Amino acid sequence: MDQPSLALHLSKPITCVAIDSKEQHIATGDESGRINIWHSFATAVAQAEPASLACGRSLNPDGIYLLSGGSEAVLVIWQLETGKRNYLPRLGGPLTSIEPCGADPALYAVCQADNTIRVVNLATMTVTCSIHGLRQMPRPLPVQGPFTPAVVAGATGELVVPGDNALLQFYDLVHDRHIAKLQVAPRNPVSLTDKEAAMGGGVYGAPAQPLVSLLAFSTNGRCMATVDLRPDAGAQGSAEPSLKFWERSGAGSAAASPFTLNSQADGPHQGGVNALAYHPREHMVATTGEEGDFKVWERAVLRTGTAAGVRTSHRWSCRSVGSFRGEPLRAATFSPDGSLLAVAATQTATLWDPFNNVLIAALALPAASSSASQLTSLAFLHCSATLVGASRGTSPCLVVWDLLTLSGQEIHPAWHEGGGCGAWSRLARAHSDLGPATYPCSGFAVHTAQQQPARNRPPVLPIGLFAPSGHDYGSRVLAGWRS
Known part of the structure; x- marks a missing residue:
């Protein structure tokens, strides 16, 4: 019925x-x-x-x-x-x-x-x-800037994912289980006011949350550096960055968090922090800023005498400051052996001695792409004297520099109907031919400048580079693209 x-x-x-x-x-x-x-x-x-x-x-x-x-x-x-x-x-x-x-x-x-x-x-x-479970990426702040969606915690193999409210989640991908979480910027969850909730939202939508925008680990995974953004903490309501250095909690420690805060530098740059890189062998960190400076930070050993003996501790401080023509610096990375620091300055990849703060070389973009492109990511290839850069502009591309001859060559991504994103592309050694190569498993193709797709294709933007280490990978780079 x-x-x-x-x-x-x-x-x-x-x-x-x-x-x-x-x-x-x-x-x-x-x-x-x-x-x-x-x-x-x-x-x-x-x-x-x-x-x-x-x-x-x-x-x-x-x-x-x-x-x-x-x-x-x-x-x-x-x-x-x-x-x-x-x-x-x-x-x-x-x-x-x-x-x-x-x-x-x-x-x-x-x-x-x-x-x-x-x-x-x-x-x-x-x-x-x-x-x-594995957390989703946080709701982004209403500002332009870099963001690290995930990173592997050095030799430990833990996947570290930023979450809402400046929280980091440590996840075991092998066993598919949650390990721990770390509150980088302690703050209670904030919701809408009564009036805003009755109206269905605030003036600018939901309240902005603190966000971990950048993070990097030492090779052994024992130390970590983070950059978190605190909304409405800067001038005229802007987000203020904070650089923090962490040390892994000991096995017998009573701390519930996997890392403990060692040092903190609020507002490390006059503008936003665009890049964060950890030295592969030393306790040294490089940061770049929108104001045109890069800074190298190092961990120093402090010894204090007590009645029980000498007590040893560590503190981080700024070692040196550098710049290149006052241009904004948007990327930084160390070479695999740690002897070079590459910093992206608009249309130039600069190579520095990180220990003496000396400029070694300046690698300009090829003439075909230098007019309206800017470098946004850099990565050294392992087992090869090669530096790869990702540029963003009217004709985004990858640029491969041979560090032995200081010459560069463009590589343009192929455009597929329906769009596409990051994929593996194998880059031969510096003296090999960088001709077209397609890899069906990834849906990604590598083209020379003469074989770039039609001009009427939708733009694709590089979002990051990563060069994995190990003999199984050879000279490879993971390039992420966004349409």
């Missing part, structure tokens, strides 16, 4: 719906954080959840309690008859859905936006266990 339908009209878009097992109550949440509850599908009673985007809702089987949560990382337990509320705060991220566990009526599974599932016991108001 057909049941009559019932239309429930709301003023805001619905984000979630919950119905109890007896079908006596319906609860809906909208994007302003408002909860509407229908008793026996008749009257609606409005409940307000302050300053939260209503994302997760669940009615317990007997319809006595309503569980809700949103962007404030707080689980709210509502008693429908009395309107009394209990809170389970500090869950670590926005809530997206809430589901009951059939085996135990007191247990609920709470899903969160950071790919985490937490099992909550309502009887004890505690989190019994947490299951962490």
Whole structure:
């Protein structure tokens, strides 16, 4: 027998719906954080959840309690008859859905936006266990600048991924499991105000969060350098960068984080920090700035005498500062043996002695691409005297320099219908022919300047270069492109 339908009209878009097992109550949440509850599908009673985007809702089987949560990382337990509320705060991220566990009526599974599932016991108001998946990339800040989506933590092989609210996740790809997390810039999650939530958002959308934009590891994975951006901390509300140096916590340490902060430099450059590179053999880090300076930082050993003996510690400080014609510097990388530091200065790749801060060579872009291109990424090829640069402009391309002859050659990416992104391209040794080569497994082709695609193709932009080490890779570079 057909049941009559019932239309429930709301003023805001619905984000979630919950119905109890007896079908006596319906609860809906909208994007302003408002909860509407229908008793026996008749009257609606409005409940307000302050300053939260209503994302997760669940009615317990007997319809006595309503569980809700949103962007404030707080689980709210509502008693429908009395309107009394209990809170389970500090869950670590926005809530997206809430589901009951059939085996135990007191247990609920709470899903969160950071790919985490937490099992909550309502009887004890505690989190019994947490299951962490690989986190998604954070929502970017409304500023232009570089961003490192992931990096391998040196010899440890851990994948380190930046997450929301300046958090780093350490993940084991071999066993597909979460290892640890590190809060680079401690800050509680911030949501919209009551007024902004009622209007469906703030003036500039959701509040900006701190973000880890750059990170690099030492070869052994024991030390780490990060650059995080703090929104609205700089002049006129701009994001202020902070350079931090970390040391891995000892095996017997009581610290819950995998790394402990050693040194911090707020505003290391007058403008933004464009690049961060760690020396392959020494505890030395290079940074580049939009104002036209690059800085080399080093770790020094400090010894202090105590009654128990000599105590040894480490501190980081700026070793030297360099520039090239006052041009903005947007990329930096060390050679595999650490004897050279390559810095990208608009249309020139400069080579420096990092220990003496001496300019060794300046490699200009080939004449065909120098008019409207800028270098954005650099990478040395292992087992080869070759430097590869990625340029961005009207005709983006890869540029390969032979460091023995200081000559360069362009390589243009092939354009495929439907677009494409990063792929492997094998680059022969410096004196080999760099002719066309296509690799079906990657969907990527390498072309000389004479064989570049048609001019009417959509532009492709280089987003990064990476040269893996090891004899299995030879002279290869991973080039990422974005259309």
